Amino acid sequence: MKKTMMAAVFESVGKVSLKEVEVPKIEKTSDIILEVEACSICGTDVHIMSVPPGYIASPNTILGHELVGKVVQIGEEVTSIKIGDRVVVNPNDYCGVCEFCLANQPNHCKNIKPMGIDYDGGFAEYVKISEKTAHKISSDLPSEIAVFAEPLACVINGAQKIKAQPGDTVLVIGGGPIGQIFIQVMKAAGAKVICSEISELRRDFALKSGADDVINPLEHDLEAFTKKCFPTGADIVIDVVGSQMSEAIKAVKKCGKVLLFGVNTQAHPEITQSQIIFKEITIFGTWLANATFPLAVKMLESGVLNLETLITHTMPLADLEKGLDILRKGEGIELIINLI
Numbered sequence: 244m245k246k247t248m249m250a251a252v253f254e255s256v257g258k259v260s261l262k263e264v265e266v267p268k269i270e271k272t273s274d275i276i277l278e279v280e281a282c283s284i285c286g287t288d289v290h291i292m293s294v295p296p297g298y299i300a301s302p303n304t305i306l307g308h309e310l311v312g313k314v315v316q317i318g319e320e321v322t323s324i325k326i327g328d329r330v331v332v333n334p335n336d337y338c339g340v341c342e343f344c345l346a347n348q349p350n351h352c353k354n355i356k357p358m359g360i361d362y363d364g365g366f367a368e369y370v371k372i373s374e375k376t377a378h379k380i381s382s383d384l385p386s387e388i389a390v391f392a393e394p395l396a397c398v399i400n401g402a403q404k405i406k407a408q409p410g411d412t413v414l415v416i417g418g419g420p421i422g423q424i425f426i427q428v429m430k431a432a433g434a435k436v437i438c439s440e441i442s443e444l445r446r447d448f449a450l451k452s453g454a455d456d457v458i459n460p461l462e463h464d465l466e467a468f469t470k471k472c473f474p475t476g477a478d479i480v481i482d483v484v485g486s487q488m489s490e491a492i493k494a495v496k497k498c499g500k501v502l503l504f505g506v507n508t509q510a511h512p513e514i515t516q517s518q519i520i521f522k523e524i525t526i527f528g529t530w531l532a533n534a535t536f537p538l539a540v541k542m543l544e545s546g547v548l549n550l551e552t553l554i555t556h557t558m559p560l561a562d563l564e565k566g567l568d569i570l571r572k573g574e575g576i577e578l579i580i581n582l583i
């Protein structure tokens with residue numbers, strides 16, 4: 244194996260550099276080294292690179308956390324994965340022994356370590372991961388589809404809380420990559436789905452994802468539109484934006500469910516608390532993926548979703564900054580960096 248590799252290193256606020264660094268080495272007996280096939284650009288990467296940053300990453304860390312790769316080296320105690328396997332990775336490494344890990348809630352691990360933020364990630368030719376975060380995929384799943392495993396695992400964690408049934412009516416607020424995946428998962432569950440999104444490009448993609456109708460909330464009233472589509476309100480409202488809770492409460496049906504997925508730490512929406520009581524609404528928060536990777540892999544391999552339609556750009560590592568810019572401006576949906 245080579246000694247050095249190209250990697251996109253987060254250096255300091257607003258600065259990422261493409262440079263030659265050492266190839267990671269096996270240190271612990273549970274370590275695995277992957278040759279990265281592809282890694283997609285996530286909204287979190289855009290937040291990390293913003294000035295001031297919307298998400299704080301450790302300086303000198305290689306970015307990227309939505310990846311697929313081929314196993315090239317394994318530590319001596321690795322038993323579930325062998326050299327040559329292809330895997331997707333849960334980028335939030337967990338300790339396995341804290342109170343939350345023992346309760347099967349690794350997304351709340353007290354010692355959680357996010358890849359591409361606190362340890363080196365997938366915008367590189369090679370990456371080191373731990374065995375418990377690796378999930379095997381079939382040899383013929385295209386890498387452009389496999390990179391959806393992480394966002395899909397997070398969507399499934401939310402979807403398992405709201406339990407959409409065939410015939411349910413769903414409003415998805417926000418049509419970025421996660422919103423599009425929610426639309427597809429809700430359609431696959433047999434729901435009727437509408438999407439609220441300010442960008443025309445994303446509204447077009449929402450229709451391609453299977454949304455029954457779309458709305459620009461800057462031009463039309465969301466509550467009125469929802470009630471035009473679903474006269475008593477939506478059974479389920481999903482906020483992928485991170486600031487739309489009061490809109491969600493207005494649009495949801497009596498006894499309906501609201502799922503809060505998007506994160507915006509600056510948002511302090513004004514909530515009419517009594518509405519939650521009068522309407523008997525259930526509100527769920529959902530955070531990261533929680534033991535949902537196996538199901539995400541199964542869904543990707545089954546082909547039940549239409550994720551290839553979401554891929555707007557594939558590019559080499561050298562174009563990462565260009566890709567971050569496209570995503571920041573909302574001019575793409577799924578942007579994938581191909582490493583091989």
Ligand SMILES: [Zn+2]
Nearest residue numbers: 285286287309
């Ligand atoms: Zn992500």
Ligand SMILES: [Zn+2]
Nearest residue numbers: 338341344352
């Ligand atoms: Zn833990």
